[in-house]
Amino acid sequence: MKLTVIIPTYCRADDLRRCLAALAQQARSPDEVIVVVRDTDRNTWEFLETSVPPGLPLQTISVVAPGVVAAMNRGLEAAQGDVICFTDDDAAPHPDWLARIEQHFLADPHLGGLGGRDRIQHLPESLAGRPCTVGKLQWFGRPIGNHHLGMGAAREVDILKGVNMSFRRTAIAHRPFDTRMRGTGAQAHFELAMSLALRRDGWRLVYDPAVLVDHYPAPRHDEDQRHQFSAIARQNAVHNETLALLEHFSPVQQAIFLLYALLLGHRDAFGLAQLVRYVPQQRDLAMRQWAAAMQGRWQGIQTWWASRKRGPKAGVGGQEWGLRG
Template identity: 50%
Template sequence: MSLTVSVIVPTWRRPSDLRRCLTALANQTRAADEVLVVHRAEDAETVRVLEEAPAGLLIRGVVVVTAGQVAALNRGLDQARGQVIAITDDDAVPRADWLLRIVLAFEGDPTLTGMGGRDWLHVDGRPETGERREVGRVQGWGRCIGNHHLGAGGPREVDILKGANMSFRRAHLGDLRFDARMRGEGAQVCNDMAFCLALRRAGRRLVYDPAVAVDHFPGVRHDADQRRGFSAEAQANRAHNETLALLAFLPRGRRAVFLVWALLLGTRANPGLLQGLRWTLWAGPRQAAARVRATVAGRVAGWRTWRASSREAA
């Protein structure tokens, strides 16, 4: 008997994107057993889209009170009835065989906890090209490798799946939910990372298969975390969330190594002192200094959040 599948789509004031996503879900070769669109009550635009949803799509509108993607995803998990929980963004368009490939993967491997795939990122009307073999991994010192939008080759085990294209076996989740300590009021960047690393810490298997594909058309965000431009608040939130997720995941002996690396070097997205010098060349000294300050503040805040939680757990 085929596993039942619930699709969760969190949304907030992106009606055109949501309409396109629902149309793609209505055209799946393997239909969803239910589609849960999680939205806030005051989002009248989304309510109108749901009233005009494609015929034959088993859709439920689920209202969430708290702002942010974490609360929306957790509300969806609490309401979903399927044996497999597939998650995508409202600005993503799952390809026609998306659910079929997901179900076949879970049916073929009872040890599989999570499945994800490539999100073909469209920027200025064009899909980004390129291929990467290494996808969704955490290196020994805590550096995260994404590349979910460029992954090529066959299926492989990973540490992290991307929120626009990830699915989970419900029976393996237990009472695990997305981490409410994630900062931000909208996208709450790295919530997918934290969720996946919690599963990996528990010994669960996650697989990335580029053939399990969606097209991703990054939509407008209605919070401080804009995709283009700099926000000190969004930068600090990103650094906080990544730091918290990694400190919870890494073994004790590697946490100090990660913090030293993050503060001294870091990455382009979350620059430490040395990456700040490179940002000086890209954006000038003023913005470089602002990025480094916000990142360091976020790193310190993430460490404090992790430390407080660790003391409470003890």
């Protein structure tokens, strides 16, 4: 089995250095490492010309369009592995990462995607590694992540996380990441769209906490800043979530989801109940978060409806390709 690792990167040369060093220390060496770099990112290009760990089978690819989706799709175009593994430039896979990934895919021919824990550095001990629900979509439309907290045995899930996810080549050969995802950098919920699409195709998704990367969350260079509210970033994230869920759900579930989104919502996409809950403490900020979420919901509905009218290929911008090899 041939394993390809794809790393999208932008303006994080020091983080990328740590990531590549970790890949060079894998007990099961990667057959191919593809680093996708923005064409304007001079510092990263200079680093890749001078400081790559020796012996790493590295290929560098340039991308012009902003956003992680464009970068990952450029990597997919070049990938030749039987399993395509993704991690972020600010992560460092553990030495047995690829070996465990290979074991899972060899053992289960119905496995389409595999995820693992991203152990966030500097996370308070009270939050690290506790029993919790991981990677599930509730029936009314609330996605649950918690991939950084999972413990215990491997189990089937609905959703993977971008910092630590791998896919069988045949599962994604004609399904690039959804180019309708909005944002110029992180493009929140692109994993949700891909995960639910693979589930609809009949593939199993599994989360194994032992498939582990250390995650050093680095600053983002777009509107979606960590721990800082941005109306544009919130609209984009809610748009992406809404689009992915409307495409996954049946008509009855769509109606239930839209009622939930309007009346309740969750902490990252306020509905009326969340607005009432937070407005006494946050006042204007709560109103701004609610307004951004409602705009994102409406925009997601509009994108879904327009794509539905255009036909099935619209889900990935009208593109299909098979991975080369």
